Structures are given as structure tokens and as C-alpha cells.
Amino acid sequence: MKIGILTGGGDCPGLNPVIRAVVRKSINNGYEVIGIKNGWKGIIEIDTMPLDVNAITGILQKGGTILGTSRTNPYKTEGDVNKVKENFKKLKLDALIAVGGEDTLGSANKLIKDGLTNIVGVPKTIDNDLSATDYTFGFDSAINIVMECIDRLHTTAESHHRIIVVEVMGRHAGWIATEGGLASGADFILIPEKPIDIKEVCDSIKKRHARGRIYSIVVVAEGAKLKGEELLQEKKLDEFGHVRLGGIGETISKLIEKETGYETRVTVLGHIQRGGSPTAFDRILGTRFGVKAVELIEQKKFGRMVSLSGNKIIDVPLDKAVAQLKTVDLELYDIAKEFFG
Numbered sequence: 520m521k522i523g524i525l526t527g528g529g530d531c532p533g534l535n536p537v538i539r540a541v542v543r544k545s546i547n548n549g550y551e552v553i554g555i556k557n558g559w560k561g562i563i564e565i566d567t568m569p570l571d572v573n574a575i576t577g578i579l580q581k582g583g584t585i586l587g588t589s590r591t592n593p594y595k596t597e598g599d600v601n602k603v604k605e606n607f608k609k610l611k612l613d614a615l616i617a618v619g620g621e622d623t624l625g626s627a628n629k630l631i632k633d634g635l636t637n638i639v640g641v642p643k644t645i646d647n648d649l650s651a652t653d654y655t656f657g658f659d660s661a662i663n664i665v666m667e668c669i670d671r672l673h674t675t676a677e678s679h680h681r682i683i684v685v686e687v688m689g690r691h692a693g694w695i696a697t698e699g700g701l702a703s704g705a706d707f708i709l710i711p712e713k714p715i716d717i718k719e720v721c722d723s724i725k726k727r728h729a730r731g732r733i734y735s736i737v738v739v740a741e742g743a744k745l746k747g748e749e750l751l752q753e754k755k756l757d758e759f760g761h762v763r764l765g766g767i768g769e770t771i772s773k774l775i776e777k778e779t780g781y782e783t784r785v786t787v788l789g790h791i792q793r794g795g796s797p798t799a800f801d802r803i804l805g806t807r808f809g810v811k812a813v814e815l816i817e818q819k820k821f822g823r824m825v826s827l828s829g830n831k832i833i834d835v836p837l838d839k840a841v842a843q844l845k846t847v848d849l850e851l852y853d854i855a856k857e858f859f860g
Contacts, residue, residue: 520550522816523607524570524616526584527558527591527623531645531657532797533805534584537618539575540809546572548817553610558619559626560591563602565609579806580796582660593626604635613637614816620644620655624824625841631822639815640824640837641808645792648692651840652826656808658694659800661792665699668788669736673704676734682724682775682783686768688792689740692846695792700738701855707735708855709771711742712846717771721778723860728781737775743767807832 524541526534538554545552552570555561568574568586578585593599607615617627618641627638642649647658665687676683685705687695693710700708707723709715724735744767768785776783797805804827811825811832823834 520613520816521611522550522552522614522616522813523555523562523567523610523612524552524586524618525555525558525561526586526588526643527617527619527626528588528643529590529620529645529793530583530588531643531793532582532660532795533656533801534618534643535578535581536797536802536805537641537643537656537809537812538570538585539578540806541616541813542570542572542575544810544813548813550813553612554586555615557587557589558591558623559593559599559603560589561586562606562610562615563591563593563599565606567610579802582793582795582797590622592622594629600630600633603630604633607635614639614821616641616812616816618643620646621649621841621844624649624837628837628841631837637821638837639812639821640840641812642824642826642840645695646689646692647694648844648846649840650843650845651824651835653829654804654827656797656801656804657793659804660795660798661688661695662699662702663798664792664795665695665738665788666702668786668791669699669703669705669738672736672786673734676736680733680782682735682737682772682779682781684737684739684768684772684775684783684785686739686741686785686787688788690742691844693740693743693852694847696738696740696743697847697852697855701851701858703736704858705736705738707737707859708852709737709739709743710847710852711740711744712849713743713852714746715739715743715771716746717774717778720771721775724775724779724781726860728779737771739768739771741767745770
């Protein structure tokens with residue numbers, strides 16, 4: 520049996536553990552594995568690399584992906600879908616493992632419906648916004664980075680008596696802001712699921728100062744927006760039609776300073792959240808996902824995605840996983856709100 524594996528979308532810690540697990544499980548079973556470079560672009564252009572034990576040695580602790588990645592959408596350019604199908608045959612693949620988030624797996628789901636059925640999905644996104652799985656790998660690493668960064672910002676904010684607004688990733692869902700902010704003791708957390716009431720934020724900050732707390736940390740997800748206003752974005756779109764977000768942290772910072780009179784600074788964590796080594800949780804989750812993906816291929820359970828349910832690795836229909844985004848559990852957000860102000 521010959522298995523292909525690709526990683527698409529944004530990079531994140533935990534991708535290499537998945538690749539490593541797929542290769543080890545496959546080789547142990549006598550299968551051949553080839554890596555498809557740079558997501559869907561690699562199968563469109565037949566850009567591949569052999570994956571054997573030597574290729575995966577030492578990659579467990581490495582961030583990013585040894586296969587490279589891209590946001591190439593095979594449904595964006597006419598003829599690319601046919602190229603994917605034709606090249607699947609040219610490469611003599613028996614199955615394909617697609618590792619990615621809503622866009623990469625959304626394309627995989629469309630390809631299955633268009634006749635390329637031998638595909639298994641592995642969920643990857645630091646935003647943790649894929650449905651049908653409790654957690655995606657990469658998320659734990661991201662919130663640990665956010666926590667460490669905010670821990671450092673606490674001390675400088677306190678020393679200078681400043682408000683610091685920390686902008687984190689989260690286009691449509693505020694999981695990173697909520698859990699990263701909760702873990703780091705943020706004084707206010709702003710997420711896409713809840714339009715921002717800037718007066719409420721400023722009133723909370725003023726109350727903190729009135730009782731002697733002369734600094735505050737405000738965490739805001741990049742996709743959050745002010746009540747009654749449009750999402751802040753750039754004009755340029757990626758290949759999946761997503762706008763590039765940015766600017767909400769700066770906007771919030773200026774409004775807070777204007778309303779309260781307190782010196783306010785903004786820190787945008789950006790791609791720092793994607794980088795570095797995966798946490799132990801993400802290394803283990805990625806490993807378990809990779810092994811399960813090969814097992815699904817063995818069982819010819821195509822059109823499925825591996826998933827974490829409680830502490831068990833299960834499989835779910837891929838179309839269910841990409842049907843809608845998983846937004847923040849508002850019960851969890853309510854817990855975070857107990858510590859606002």
C-alpha cells in the first residue's frame with residue numbers, strides 16, 4: 520500500500536509528530552509513505568519526497584512541518600481539481616492523509632464528493648475551531664506561548680503603570696484569547712463571539728485603578744469587533760477568500776487611552792504563537808492522531824477525520840467536522856469573566 524500525506528494551511532507545533540507517527544505506523548505495517556510538499560500545491564505540481572525512518576528522525580520536537588505548507592486551494596484555479604485527481608493516480612497512491620484546518624479539510628471534503636474518495640483527515644489548527652473534536656493539536660502550544668508572553672507583560676505593565684492590550688490570533692473563534700487570557704490572569708478578554716462594549720472595558724479599568732491596581736492587561740482576539748462596527752481588515756484576500764485581519768489591538772488601545780486617560784500600549788503576538796516546539800500534550804495528541812489515521816486507511820474508513828473525544832481518539836465524518844466552526848463555550852467565557860476588572 521502507498522500512502523501520501525500533506526500538510527496545508529498555517530503551520531503549527533504538532534505537525535511533525537503527526538508525520539512521524541504516520542510513517543512509523545505505516546512502515547511497521549509494510550506500507551510506503553510519500554510526503555506531498557506544500558499542501559495541495561504539491562499534488563497539483565507533483566512535488567513530493569520519500570518518507571522513511573531516516574526522514575523522520577529527530578522531528579518529534581520540531582515545530583512547523585518538514586513537508587512545508589501553503590494555502591493553495593485546488594478549487595481556486597480552473598483545472599486544478601482534475602490535476603489533483605490525475606496526479607493521485609500518477610503517484611499510484613492508495614490513500615491520502617490531509618492534515619489541516621477548515622480550509623485544507625474543506626477542500627478534502629469537496630474532493631471526496633467529487634470522486635477522490637480515498638482521503639482521511641487529521642484536524643490541525645491553533646485556533647481550536649474545528650467541529651467534531653474536543654481539541655486540535657497546535658492549540659495547547661499556542662496558549663502556552665500566549666500565557667508566557669502575557670506573564671512577561673504583567674511585570675512591565677506594573678512597573679510603568681500602563682494598560683497593555685495584547686492582540687492574539689482568532690479569526691472567528693476566541694479560544695486562544697479565552698484560555699490564554701484565563702491562564703495568564705488577564706483583566707479583560709475580548710473575543711469574536713462577543714462584540715466589544717468599549718465603555719464596559721474602560722469602566723472596569725477605572726474601577727481597578729480606583730482600588731489601587733494601577734495597571735491592566737486586556738487580551739483581544741484579532742477577529743473581535745466593536746459593537747455596531749465592521750471587522751477590521753485589510754483588502755487583500757488569501758486563496759480561500761479570507762481577509763487578512765489586523766488592527767483591532769491598536770484601535771482598542773487608542774480608545775482605552777482616550778476614555779481613561781491612562782497610558783496604553785499594544786503588543787501583537789502574531790506568528791510568535793505558531794512557532795517553536797510543541798508542548799508534550801500536542802506531541803502526544805499529534806502522535807495519536809497519526810497512528811489513528813493509518814488505522815482508518817487499513818480499515819478502508821475513508822471520508823473520515825480523526826478526533827479527540829474526552830481522552831479517546833475516535834473518527835467522525837469529515838463533512839461533519841467542516842460543516843461549521845466551533846466557537847468558544849460561553850460557560851468557559853463566563854468563568855473568565857469572574858476575573859474581569
